[in-house]
Amino acid sequence: MTAFLQRGAQVPGNPGFSGAAVTLAGTDWLLSMVEMGWSTRNGDGKAMEMSDKARKELEKIEQQIVRLRAVPGQDPDTRGQIDQLNQRVGLLRDQLSQNPNRPKSAWEKAELARHPQRPYMLDYIERIFTDFSEIHGDRSFRDDHAMVCGMARFHGEEVLVVGQQKARDTKQKVYRNFGMPNPEGYRKALRTMKIAAKFQRPVICFVDTDGAYPGIDAEERGQGEAIARNLLEMSRLEVPTIAIVIGVGGSGGALAIAVADRVLMMENSIYSVISPEGCASIMWRDASKKELAAEAMRITAGDLKELGLIDSIVPEPEGGAHTNHEAAATFVDNALQQSLADLKKLPVKNLVAARYDKFRNMGQFFRVEAQ
Amino acid sequence: MTWFKRQSGELDTSGEKNVRTEGLWIKCESCRQIIWKKDIEENLNVCPKCDKHFRIDARTRLAQLLDDGQYETFDANLVSTDPLKFVDLKAYSSRLKQAQSDTGLKDAVINAKGKLNGRPVIVSSMEYAFIGGSMGAVVGEEIARAVEHAAAQKVPLIIVSASGGARMMEGVISLMQLAKISAALARLDEAKVPYISLLTDPTTGGVTASFAMLGDLNIAEPGALIGFAGPRVIEQTIRQKLPQGFQRSEFLLEHGMLDAVVPRKELKSYIDRALSFMAQKAA
Numbered sequence: 147m148t149a150f151l152q153r154g155a156q157v158p159g160n161p162g163f164s165g166a167a168v169t170l171a172g173t174d175w176l177l178s179m180v181e182m183g184w185s186t187r188n189g190d191g192k193a194m195e196m197s198d199k200a201r202k203e204l205e206k207i208e209q210q211i212v213r214l215r216a217v218p219g220q221d222p223d224t225r226g227q228i229d230q231l232n233q234r235v236g237l238l239r240d241q242l243s244q245n246p247n248r249p250k251s252a253w254e255k256a257e258l259a260r261h262p263q264r265p266y267m268l269d270y271i272e273r274i275f276t277d278f279s280e281i282h283g284d285r286s287f288r289d290d291h292a293m294v295c296g297m298a299r300f301h302g303e304e305v306l307v308v309g310q311q312k313a314r315d316t317k318q319k320v321y322r323n324f325g326m327p328n329p330e331g332y333r334k335a336l337r338t339m340k341i342a343a344k345f346q347r348p349v350i351c352f353v354d355t356d357g358a359y360p361g362i363d364a365e366e367r368g369q370g371e372a373i374a375r376n377l378l379e380m381s382r383l384e385v386p387t388i389a390i391v392i393g394v395g396g397s398g399g400a401l402a403i404a405v406a407d408r409v410l411m412m413e414n415s416i417y418s419v420i421s422p423e424g425c426a427s428i429m430w431r432d433a434s435k436k437e438l439a440a441e442a443m444r445i446t447a448g449d450l451k452e453l454g455l456i457d458s459i460v461p462e463p464e465g466g467a468h469t470n471h472e473a474a475a476t477f478v479d480n481a482l483q484q485s486l487a488d489l490k491k492l493p494v495k496n497l498v499a500a501r502y503d504k505f506r507n508m509g510q511f512f513r514v515e516a517q
Numbered sequence: 518m519t520w521f522k523r524q525s526g527e528l529d530t531s532g533e534k535n536v537r538t539e540g541l542w543i544k545c546e547s548c549r550q551i552i553w554k555k556d557i558e559e560n561l562n563v564c565p566k567c568d569k570h571f572r573i574d575a576r577t578r579l580a581q582l583l584d585d586g587q588y589e590t591f592d593a594n595l596v597s598t599d600p601l602k603f604v605d606l607k608a609y610s611s612r613l614k615q616a617q618s619d620t621g622l623k624d625a626v627i628n629a630k631g632k633l634n635g636r637p638v639i640v641s642s643m644e645y646a647f648i649g650g651s652m653g654a655v656v657g658e659e660i661a662r663a664v665e666h667a668a669a670q671k672v673p674l675i676i677v678s679a680s681g682g683a684r685m686m687e688g689v690i691s692l693m694q695l696a697k698i699s700a701a702l703a704r705l706d707e708a709k710v711p712y713i714s715l716l717t718d719p720t721t722g723g724v725t726a727s728f729a730m731l732g733d734l735n736i737a738e739p740g741a742l743i744g745f746a747g748p749r750v751i752e753q754t755i756r757q758k759l760p761q762g763f764q765r766s767e768f769l770l771e772h773g774m775l776d777a778v779v780p781r782k783e784l785k786s787y788i789d790r791a792l793s794f795m796a797q798k799a800a
Contacts, residue, residue, distance in 0.1 A: 358726075360746030360754050365764060368774045370725030370745035374699060378731055381700035382707075397683075397692060398726040398745070405696045419683045419692040419723075429605035429685060443688040444601050453600065455689055505700045506661065509690035511600035511654040515623065 170227055173210045176203070177234055208235055250414070252440035252449075256422055258414040259393045263468035265475065266325075267294060267309035267352040270392065273475035274482070275300055275307065281338050283330075287367065290331030292323040292359070295338040300350070301483065306342035308335045308403055309352030312393070326359040329372035332402050336376050343385045346494075348486060351389040351403040356421065358399030373402040380405035381505060382498055386489035388482060390460065391415040391447075392467075407501050408485040409455075411447035412478070413462040417455075418445040455508060457485075545569055561781045570738045570781055572718055574620070575627045575644040578677055582640060582785060588631035592662050595655045596623050601688050609686035616647045624655040625680070628663045630672075634789040639667045642677040645719070650680035652724060653687035657694025660728065664701040664712075673711040673792050678729040681747075682722015695727035702731050711795035713788055716743050716766070716775070734776045734791055737766040738784075743775075 214228055250258070258264070271278050275298035282289040294311045297304065312325035327335075335351075342349050358369050380387065380403070387406035395404070395417030411417060420428075422440035427433040450456045460481040467474035489497060543554050548567035557564060561581055562571045573581070580586035596613075603609040617623060625647035629640045641663040643650045652660075660676065667674035683691040705712055714732030716725075718741035725745050729735070737743060744751075744764040752759055762768050766778045779787045 358745065360750045362751065362755065362757075362759065362763065365744050365746065365751070366772045368730070368772070371730040371774060373726040373745070374695075374728070374730040377696050377699035377727055378703045378706070381696065382703045398695060398723055401692055401695060402726075405700070417689055419688055420685055425685055431606075439605075442601065442603050442605065443685070445689065450689060453690060455693055502700050502704070505693070505696045508697060509600075509654050509687075509693045510658065511598045511687070511690060512595045512658060513598055515594050515596045 170214060170224060170231075173207060173214065173231060174227075176210075177207055177231060177238075204235055204238055207231075211235070251437065252416070252444070252446050253422065253437040255414050255446045256394075256416050256436075256440050258466045258468070259416045261466065261468045262314055264393055265467055265471045266313070267307075267311045267354060267392065269471055270352060270475055270478055271296075271298065271307060273472065274479045275305075278307070281341075282334070284333035284337060286333065287330040290323075290328050290334055291321050292325055292327040292355070293331030293335055295334055297347075300348075300486070303486075304345075304347045306338055306347055306349045307352065308338060308349065309392075310355040310399075310403075312354060323359060325355045326357060327355065327399065328359050328361075328364045329367040329369050332358070332372040332376050335403055336379055339380070339383055339385075339387075343383050346385060348386040348388070348489070349383065349406075350482060350486075351387070351406060353389055353391040353395050353400045353404050353417075354393035355396045355399050356394055357396035358402070373398045376402040377405055381502060384494050384498060386486065386494075386497060387501075388485050388489070390478065390482070391417050391456075392478070396421065405501075405505060407489050407497055407504075408457045410458050410460050410481055410485065411450060411456050412460045412467060412474075413447055414466050415447060416440075416445040417447075417450055418443055453509070563781050568739065568780070570718065570740055572645060572679070574646060575622070575642040575677075575679075578642045578717075579627060579629050579631070579640060581781070582675070582677075582788075583629070583631035583633060583638075584635065588629040588640070591628050591630065591666070592659050593627065594623060595658060597653055597655045597687070599686075600654070600690055601686065603686040603688070605686075612648060612686070620644055620647050622647055624659070625650045625652070626656045626659050628659050628666075633675075633785060633792070636673070636789065636792055638673050638675055638792070639663055639670075640675045640677065643679045643724075645679040645681075648684065648686075650678075650724075651682060651684035651691070652680060652694050653684035653691045654694065656684075657691070657697050660698050661694075661701045664698065664705050667710050667712070668701075668705045668708045671708065671710055671797070673713070673795070674705065675713045675715060675788065676728055676732075677715045677717060678720040678724050679717045680720060680722070680724040682724055682726075692723065695723050698728045699731065702728060709797065711792055713791060715784070715788075717741050719743070721745070721747050730774075732776075733795065735774075736777045736779050736784075736787065737769065737775050739766055739778055739780055741766045743769055 211228060211231055278296050278298040280296040292310055295308045298307050310325045310327060311322050313319045313322040339349050358373060388408045389404040389406035390410040392412050393415055397419050422436040423433045425443055426435040426439040447459045451459055461477050463470040463473035541554055542551050543557060544551050545564040545567060547564060547569035550566045552564060562573045579588050599610045622644055625644045627642050631638060641660050664674060712732050714729050714735045716729050716737040720729050720743045725743060742764055743766060748759055748764060769775045770778050
C-alpha cells in the first residue's frame with residue numbers, strides 16, 4: 147500500500163497533482179481486488195476468513211482515501227472519483243458487517259448452510275438421541291455411507307433416524323461421498339422406514355445434501371426410480387414422520403426423504419430445485435451470477451414458509467449453527483419434541499390423510515383462464 | 518435466319534415458379550438420408566430408413582395413440598401466476614407468453630380422455646416445445662388431476678413424458694410437484710387402476726425422479742434419452758466422456774430400469790395388451 151503512495155509521490159517532475167492520479171488508480175485497483183475476492187468466494191467457509199482479511203484491506207484503503215483527499219490541487223473529476231471510491235468502500239463495509247439484525251441475503255444463507263463447521267446429522271444424533279444403532283445396506287447392492295439410518299431413542303422413545311451425512315476431512319468426505327447418496331442410499335432409507343412403520347416407530351429425517359449423486363453408476367442403478375419410489379411410499383407411510391432441513395436441501399435428492407407430516411427448516415438452511423451456481427449457469431449462462439440466482443429462486447427458510455412449502459422454521463444460535471453446536475442441537479431438540487407431540491395426538495389414519503392433503507394442495511400457483 | 522422459330526409470340530416470364538420444394542424433404546439427423554416428408558409423417562414420424570424416432574408434439578402423440586385421433590381435453594385452462602416473479606436474462610412471464618403463442622397451449626401438458634382400441638383411457642401428454650416440457654405448478658396440478666380422475670372413474674391412466682425436469686423459474690414450488698404427483702399415484706395404486714408410463718425423448722430430471730418411473734409398467738420409445746441427471750452434469754461431475762448409448766432407452770432396458778422398449782408403430786397394441794392384462798376381473 148505504502149509502496150504505491152511512495153511510487154506515486156516519486157514520479158519525477160510531477161509533484162503532488164499527477165501523483166494523486168497515479169495513487170488514485172492504485173487504490174481503485176486494490177478496492178476492485180477486495181470486491182472481486184468478495185464475489186468469487188465459495189460456500190466453503192473460506193468466506194469467513196475472507197471477510198476478516200477484507201476488513202483489514204478496507205481499513206488500509208480507507209486510510210489511503212483520507213491521504214488522497216489531503217493532496218492539494220485536485221480537479222473536480224478526481225474529487226468525484228475519490229467520492230466514488232468511498233461509496234464502494236461503504237458498500238463493502240455494509241456487506242461485511244456482522245450486524246445480526248441486518249437480514250442476510252439468500253446467498254449468505256447458502257454459505258452458512260454449506261459452512262464446514264456447521265453441525266451435520268451425526269452431530270445432532272450425538273446430542274439429541276441416545277442408544278443410536280445404525281442399520282446398514284439396501285439388501286440388494288451395498289451400503290451407502292452418504293445416507294445414515296438407524297434406531298435411536300428420543301427422550302426415551304424409540305424412533306428411526308434417517309439422513310444424509312457430510313464430512314469435514316478429505317478421507318471422510320470421500321467415504322461419505324460428499325453427502326450425495328446413490329440409489330442404494332435411498333433404497334436403504336425406504337427399507338428402514340418400512341421397518342419403522344411396521345413397528346409403529348416415528349421417523350425423523352435430517353436433510354443435508356447438495357443433491358443425489360450424478361454419476362454413471364447411479365444412473366445405471368436407477369437414481370430417478372429410487373427417488374420416485376421414496377416419494378410415493380413416504381406419502382403413505384403409516385407412522386408419524388418429521389423432516390428437518392439442517393443444511394442444504396438439494397432438489398430431488400433432499401425431497402426423497404422429506405415427504406413428511408412436518409417439514410422444518412433451520413433458519414440458515416436452504417432448500418432449492420437446483421444449486422444457485424447451477425441455476426446461474428443455465429439461466430444467466432454465467433455461474434458467477436449465483437447471488438442473483440439465489441435471490442431469484444427464493445431458497446431460504448423464510449421464503450419457503452411464506453410460499454407455504456414448509457411447516458416451520460427452527461431458530462439458530464446467533465451467527466449461525468456452526469458457532470455453537472450445543473445451542474443448535476437444543477433448538478432442534480425442542481422443535482422435534484414439539485412436532486412429535488403434535489403428531490402423536492392424531493390417529494395414524496388421519497395423519498396419512500392430512501399428509502396427502504398437504505402435499506396435494508402445495509404450491510397451487512395457477513389461475514383458471516377462460517379458453 | 519433462325520433455325521427454330523417461336524410460334525406463339527413472346528416467352529411469358531411474368532408468372533412466378535410455382536413448384537416449391539422447401540420443407541418437403543427432410544434430412545434424417547441419424548442416417549443422413551434425404552426423405553420425403555410425407556413418408557415420415559405416414560410412418561408416425563419415424564424415419565423409414567433407419568427407424569429413428571423423431572420427437573412429436575403432444576397433439577400428434579394423442580392423435581397417434583387414441584382411436585381415430587379423437588379425444589376430449591380437460592383442465593386445459595390453468596395458467597401459471599409466476600409466483601416468484603422470476604427474472605433472469607428474460608422475465609419468466611414473457612417466456613410463458615412466448616411459449617403459449619408458439620404452442621397454442623397454456624402450459625406443457627395436455628390432459629385428454631379418449632379410447633385406445635376401444636378401451637376408455639386418460640392420457641396426460643407432455644409438450645417438450647413448451648419451455649422444455651418443464652414441470653411447474655400448472656403441469657403438476659394438471660397431472661395430479663388426471664391421476665385423480667383416473668382413480669375416481671377407474672379408467673386406466675397413461676402419462677407420456679417428454680420433459681427436461683422441474684421448471685427452474687418456479688423454484689422449490691416445482692420441486693414440490695414431484696411429491697404432489699407421487700402422492701396422487703400412491704392413491705391410484707391403492708385403487709388398483711392401471712398406470713402405464715410412456716417415456717419419450719427426452720425424459721430427465723424431476724420427471725424421471727417421480728411419475729415417469731412409477732408406472733405399473735414403464736415403457737419407452739427406442740433411442741429416447743432418459744435419466745435423472747443430464748449427460749452434461751454427469752460429464753462435469755466425473756470429468757470423463759460418457760459411453761456411447763449411455764442413458765438411452767436400450768441402456769435402461771439392459772440395466773433393468775424399463776419394462777420394455779416399444780417402437781412407435783407397436784405402442785398402441787402393446788398398451789392394449791397390457792391394459793387387457795391389468796383390467797379388473799369381473800367378480
